[in-house]
Amino acid sequence: MKRADRLLFTGLLSYSGVVLVLLLGLVYVAQLIAKSSGPGHGVWNMARLMQYAALQLPDVAYDVIPLALLLGTLIWLSILSGHSEVIALRMSGWSLWRLEQPLLLVGLIGTLCMFVLGEWVIPVTAPAAEAMWANASQPGAGFHNMGEQGLWLRRNHQLIQIGAVGNDGKSLQDLRMVSLSPGMVELKTLTSASSAHFAGGHWVLQDVAISSITPERIQIRHESSQPWSIDLPPSTLSSFAHPTRTMTLPTLWRNYQHLQTGALKMNRFALAFWRRLSYPWVGLIMILLAVPFVTRNPRGGGLAARIMAGLILGLGFHFLTEMSGYISVSGGISPSIATILPIALFAIIAFFLHRMAE
Numbered sequence: 001m002k003r004a005d006r007l008l009f010t011g012l013l014s015y016s017g018v019v020l021v022l023l024l025g026l027v028y029v030a031q032l033i034a035k036s037s038g039p040g041h042g043v044w045n046m047a048r049l050m051q052y053a054a055l056q057l058p059d060v061a062y063d064v065i066p067l068a069l070l071l072g073t074l075i076w077l078s079i080l081s082g083h084s085e086v087i088a089l090r091m092s093g094w095s096l097w098r099l100e101q102p103l104l105l106v107g108l109i110g111t112l113c114m115f116v117l118g119e120w121v122i123p124v125t126a127p128a129a130e131a132m133w134a135n136a137s138q139p140g141a142g143f144h145n146m147g148e149q150g151l152w153l154r155r156n157h158q159l160i161q162i163g164a165v166g167n168d169g170k171s172l173q174d175l176r177m178v179s180l181s182p183g184m185v186e187l188k189t190l191t192s193a194s195s196a197h198f199a200g201g202h203w204v205l206q207d208v209a210i211s212s213i214t215p216e217r218i219q220i221r222h223e224s225s226q227p228w229s230i231d232l233p234p235s236t237l238s239s240f241a242h243p244t245r246t247m248t249l250p251t252l253w254r255n256y257q258h259l260q261t262g263a264l265k266m267n268r269f270a271l272a273f274w275r276r277l278s279y280p281w282v283g284l285i286m287i288l289l290a291v292p293f294v295t296r297n298p299r300g301g302g303l304a305a306r307i308m309a310g311l312i313l314g315l316g317f318h319f320l321t322e323m324s325g326y327i328s329v330s331g332g333i334s335p336s337i338a339t340i341l342p343i344a345l346f347a348i349i350a351f352f353l354h355r356m357a358e
Contacts, residue, residue: 012072048132070283074307119248168234175205
């Protein structure tokens with residue numbers, strides 16, 4: 001690596017790292033302020049608050065690494081332009097592509113870091129933070145509450161309501177099962193259970209109350225435990241217990257292929273899968289946008305103006321990505337197109353900026 005390459009590489013790596021640390025620090029302080037009152041139940045002190053905010057930082061880093069690369073590129077090239085280094089390199093025959101090569105190496109490091117965060121770090125830290133918030137009154141309980149209405153599923157002629165999911169989908173709490181006749185016109189039984197556990201490939205209900213309903217009478221019987229014959233894999237339940245951002249690529253693909261709970265749910269998993277594949281590469285697009293933006297007019301505009309332009313570009317990409325995601329989940333466009341469209345649009349913009357700068 002030539003001296004100029006090392007200068008470009010180390011400078012962008014340093015400034016992007018500084019920007020990333022500053023962004024994470026701002027988010028960390030904001031989280032401390034926003035969550036200082038706690039979840040409203042259980043023990044919540046400063047130590048737990050700081051731990052909770054720290055567990056959320058990998059998720060934040062995954063989102064802001066492309067922005068850090070964009071701002072780092074704008075800052076570093078603006079500094080070099082102010083001292084005429086960029087002009088000297090261009091006058092010596094360096095094309096934009098030659099100038100971008102060491103910078104894109106930093107982008108590849110950012111891509112690698114994002115894949116590591118998405119596949120190995122966030123699937124551990126994000127559920128831990130959620131469990132800490134949900135179970136402040138019982139630290140370590142590990143159950144994720146499904147809300148006031150619970151999680152509703154349908155299996156054949158049975159409707160199932162689940163209050164909480166834990167132990168990677170192998171433990172359930174507050175269950176109610178409604179069995180209906182063929183055609184869903186007649187109520188046959190109403191079953192409630194305090195919990196259910198999956199072991200040895202089978203489900204077992206605990207503290208069961210079964211109400212058998214006939215036109216003549218309603219008969220209720222109680223059981224301390226009872227086998228539950230239902231095809232309901234723990235992996236499926238675990239998918240509902242955690243947001244898609246906490247799932248690895250293989251898990252997202254498996255749920256997209258096998259989870260049959262309606263088109264909206266399937267689109268949600270498909271969108272998350274395609275985003276997990278494509279988003280780590282966004283940092284490279286941001287670098288390709290920033291380089292011609294500075295080199296086209298090296299002395300035009302100050303550093304603050306370029307940083308503001310970078311923030312606008314980053315926010316514009318985020319807005320476009322979110323909007324295409326909402327359209328995809330509602331069934332308007334396919335998840336793959338919704339994911340690729342914003343990246344393709346910004347890549348086209350980068351291409352035209354390169355043509356104008358050459």
